[in-house]
Amino acid sequence: MGAQLREYRARIKSAQTTKKITRAMELIAASRIQKALGRVRSSAPYARAVTHAVSAVATYSNVDHVLTTEPEKITRAAIVVFASDRGLAGAFNANVLRASEELATLLHGQGKEVVYYLIGRRAVGYFSFRKRGFEKVWTGDTDEPQFATAQEIGETLVAKFIQGEDEGGVNEIHIVYNRFVSMLTQEPEVVRLLPLEIVEGVEDPGGTEVFPLYEFEPDANTVLDALLPVYIDSRIFNAMLQSAASKHAATQKAMKSASDNADTLIRDYTRLANNARQAEITQQISEIVGGADALSSAK
Amino acid sequence: MADLDAHELHVSVVSADAELWTGEARQVVARTLIGQIGLLAGHEPVLGILAEGEVRITTPDGEVIAVSAQNGFLSMQNNIVTVVAGAAELV
Numbered sequence: 113m114g115a116q117l118r119e120y121r122a123r124i125k126s127a128q129t130t131k132k133i134t135r136a137m138e139l140i141a142a143s144r145i146q147k148a149l150g151r152v153r154s155s156a157p158y159a160r161a162v163t164h165a166v167s168a169v170a171t172y173s174n175v176d177h178v179l180t181t182e183p184e185k186i187t188r189a190a191i192v193v194f195a196s197d198r199g200l201a202g203a204f205n206a207n208v209l210r211a212s213e214e215l216a217t218l219l220h221g222q223g224k225e226v227v228y229y230l231i232g233r234r235a236v237g238y239f240s241f242r243k244r245g246f247e248k249v250w251t252g253d254t255d256e257p258q259f260a261t262a263q264e265i266g267e268t269l270v271a272k273f274i275q276g277e278d279e280g281g282v283n284e285i286h287i288v289y290n291r292f293v294s295m296l297t298q299e300p301e302v303v304r305l306l307p308l309e310i311v312e313g314v315e316d317p318g319g320t321e322v323f324p325l326y327e328f329e330p331d332a333n334t335v336l337d338a339l340l341p342v343y344i345d346s347r348i349f350n351a352m353l354q355s356a357a358s359k360h361a362a363t364q365k366a367m368k369s370a371s372d373n374a375d376t377l378i379r380d381y382t383r384l385a386n387n388a389r390q391a392e393i394t395q396q397i398s399e400i401v402g403g404a405d406a407l408s409s410a411k
Numbered sequence: 412m413a414d415l416d417a418h419e420l421h422v423s424v425v426s427a428d429a430e431l432w433t434g435e436a437r438q439v440v441a442r443t444l445i446g447q448i449g450l451l452a453g454h455e456p457v458l459g460i461l462a463e464g465e466v467r468i469t470t471p472d473g474e475v476i477a478v479s480a481q482n483g484f485l486s487m488q489n490n491i492v493t494v495v496a497g498a499a500e501l502v
Contacts (some may be wrong), residue, residue, distance in 0.1 A: 327455055335458055
């Protein structure tokens with residue numbers, strides 16, 4: 113009997129310790145979400161300016177660029193997976209990995225070869241556990257993405273895109289990341305990065321006004337040459353920031369439910385422990401009473 | 412384009428992770444790949460790639476704000492000037 117009670121107490125203790133840890137992680141994640149969201153917000157003017165400029169070139173000139181032209185035949189596609197470095201974030205990594213698997217199946221179905229670029233140790237773990245190859249990996253700053261990393265990724269991808277197909281280049285690049293919808297919802301988002309499709313941000317010149325003439329310095333081609341890589345970097349940076357914010361939100365949610373579960377466990381085990389203690393007392397009393405009875409009837 | 416009488420430009424300087432400066436200005440001088448360009452209110456829409464060097468923004472009070480915008484670009488439309496660079500810095 114005493115053994116059982118001791119076991120319950122040990123379990124309560126361990127649940128309490130776990131709860132302390134998960135509660136701390138929840139609070140840390142909560143404070144980091146705000147910071148991450150702040151970074152998403154403050155990077156918005158840049159993304160807007162870049163998108164606007166690219167749209168302006170696309171709208172007010174008729175330049176064909178290698179990054180915007182649809183190749184006739186796509187044989188190889190790249191998928192860039194934005195996961196995180198750490199787990200303990202609920203379905204965060206599973207979601208983004210599942211979305212990329214679905215995309216890969218789709219691309220395979222279209223007869224395309226798929227190569228992977230991974231961001232975050234979790235994605236690397238997933239791929240190496242399944243003994244699957246990947247092209248390149250970036251880890252270490254998924255919690256607080258740096259623009260320099262985005263530029264590095266962008267450079268690598270553009271170089272790969274421009275490279276000839278026979279030398280291992282790709283014709284298509286997709287990115288898969290978790291988009292921050294709200295504190296409670298983060299949705300995996302699949303976007304085709306290259307060839308570019310620019311849809312947003314074009315300012316309507318207005319019905320009556322004259323179509324504005326744009327002056328490009330030095331010329332539309334050079335401007336586009338310089339702008340498109342910047343646009344890609346900004347898209348990648350945005351995906352990294354969104355992913356970071358989503359990761360913190362997912363961690364907070366996961367850790368909150370872990371703390372709640374620990375609470376439930378503690379309550380259940382406390383009840384069981386009380387039961388066991390009471391049973392022990394009852395038994396002791398009945399032993400004493402039984403003993404006294406035996407003594408008095410023996411006289 | 413609508414506001415040709417305005418004598419002021421609305422300028423914002425934007426880097427990858429923040430809007431560094433925003434405000435009214437009388438004049439913006441920058442160096443693009445083919446040379447210096449000076450922008451006053453009412454200038455036609457421009458999109459230029461910046462060369463090395465500073466962008467100088469003159470505010471209505473005559474104060475000059477210098478920005479280093481490596482590998483950036485500058486766009487102007489409707490008297491709104493945006494100086495954009497991944498690593499822009501106020502000097």
